[in-house]
Amino acid sequence: MKFDLLKINSIDQVKKIMKNINADDIGIELMINKTINLSFLIYECDFYIANIVKQEALASGIDACVSKDAITAKVTKTDCLVFGDVKRLYMLANKLVNQSFKDLRELGIKLKQQLDAYFGNFLWQVGEKTFDLTNNYLIMGILNVTPDSFYDGGKYDTVSKALFRCEQILNEKADIIDIGAVSTRPFSQIVAQDEEKKRLLPVLEAIRKRFPDAILSVDTFNSSVAKEVFNYDVSIINDISGFTFDENMSECIVECNFSCVIMHIKGTPKTMQENPTYTHLITEINDFFDNAIKKLSKNNYDPKKIVLDPGIGFGKTTQHNLEIIKNIESLKIFGRPILIGLSRKSFIGNILNKDVNERLFGTIGANVASYFHGARIFRVHDVAANKEALEIAYQLNN
Known part of the structure; x- marks a missing residue:
């Protein structure tokens, strides 16, 4: 039984969900004003389970929305939207843990775990530094030493050009390169992999000599590359495959004690934009994260070293990307900070009808929106512009 933890931001949002559940219209009007708290949506719940959840929710002083046909068993499955204040959601979780049905006990345990994580401290351990990202933010400046990246391919593909770009990123006050x-x-x-190392290692050596205090992250999905960059005091491995392209990557991260970014992807870069589809987008991304985290946790890896990235543009349509940004809060159920990498990407161009070179303003707008929806690390090409905008967002949020 799968469910999403939801943060309801508007009456229109919750009304749409209740309509999709096929709730009674009068019931919707009675319930809707109770939903502007914290909610979670259970998918394809057995009707008898849904009825018990609703009964226990009401007994806890909150409510649950189920299909109008669940009470008479005209349907065998129904989605179930549970909503209320945090105190009573915990009360409900404790009631479910004591139920005789295994599904209900597991639901109660999972709900409590996710509430604990959601309201925890979002700390990220990077080397000897600890960043508190409960409300604060970090800027990750992009340095591509590739000949063919979609925006800046070929601009920084020599050591001297890469050093110039690195200095620019640091002067604009990025926290990580x-x-x-x-x-x-x-x-x-x-x-x-040999070509990747040929491009990467000389640049890392030069950067480390010129900028010994810089926090460096390497964007790679190859464990053999990750092992070699360990020699250059790299702190973070940013794996766009979430450990799915190289089965040895998770072990390498544990062995080298890297901090890491786990990114969601559907397919491979070559195939990911060939009509990507999802049944429950956020749930599927969270399942992906859960599997990746388990690969690390079985080796006693410190979870404070993990950051999660939903992978904007990696096996997603424009609408998928917008849905992710609107629901970043639902990705916080692991208690880990969320990184967003949307800089100048095609969904911005699709919305604004702008070429990649004209997407700065769209990028800034999307990053600020992402911050207010719960993102705390921003991977960007244009450091100074995004940092100024996010600083305003941070001050408004605090």
């Missing part, structure tokens, strides 16, 4: 030597733009081809 994310260095990639393989383009993962849509429909891109796989690059041999």
Whole structure:
């Protein structure tokens, strides 16, 4: 039984969900004003389970919306929207844990775990530094040493050009430099690992000599590359495959004690934009994260070293990307900070009808919206412009 933790932001949003559940119209009007708290949506719940959840929710002083046909068993399955204030959601979780049905007990345990994580401290351990990202934010500046990245391919593909770009990123006050030597733009081809190392390692050596205090992240999905960059005091591995392209990557991260970014992708860069489809987008992304985190946790990896990235543009349509941004809060159920990498991407161009070179303003707008929806790390090409906008957002939020 799967469910999403939801943050309801408007009456229109919850009305749409209740209509999709096929709730009674009068019931919708009675329930709708109770939903502007914290909610979670259970998918394809057995009708008898849904009825018990609703009964226990009402007993806890909150409510649950189920199909109008669930009470008479005219349907065997129904989605179930549970909503209320946090105190009573915890009360409900404790009631469910004591139920005789296994599904209800598991639901109660999972609900409590997710509430605990959602309201926890979002700390990110990077080397000897700890960043509190409960409300604060970080800027990750992009340094592509590739010949074919979608925006800046070929601009920084020599050591001297890369050093120039690195200095620019640091002067504009980025917190982290994310260095990639393989383009993962849509429909891109796989690059041999030897070629990736040939592009990457000389740049890392030069950067580390020139900027010894810089926090470096390497964008790679190859464990052999990750092992070699360990020698250059790299702190973070940013794996766009979430450990799915190289089965040894999770073990490498544990062995080298890297911090990491786990990104969601559907397919490969070559195939990911060939009509990507989802049944429950946010649930499927969270399931992906859960599997990746388990690969690390079985080796006693410190979860405070993990950041999660839903992978804007990696196997998503424009509407998928917008849905992710609107529901970033639902990705916080693991208690880990959320990174968003949407800089100058095609969904912005699709909405604004702008070429990649004209997407700065759209990028800033989308990043500010992402911050207010719960993102805290922003991977960008244009450091100064995004940092200024996010600083205003941060001050408004605090």
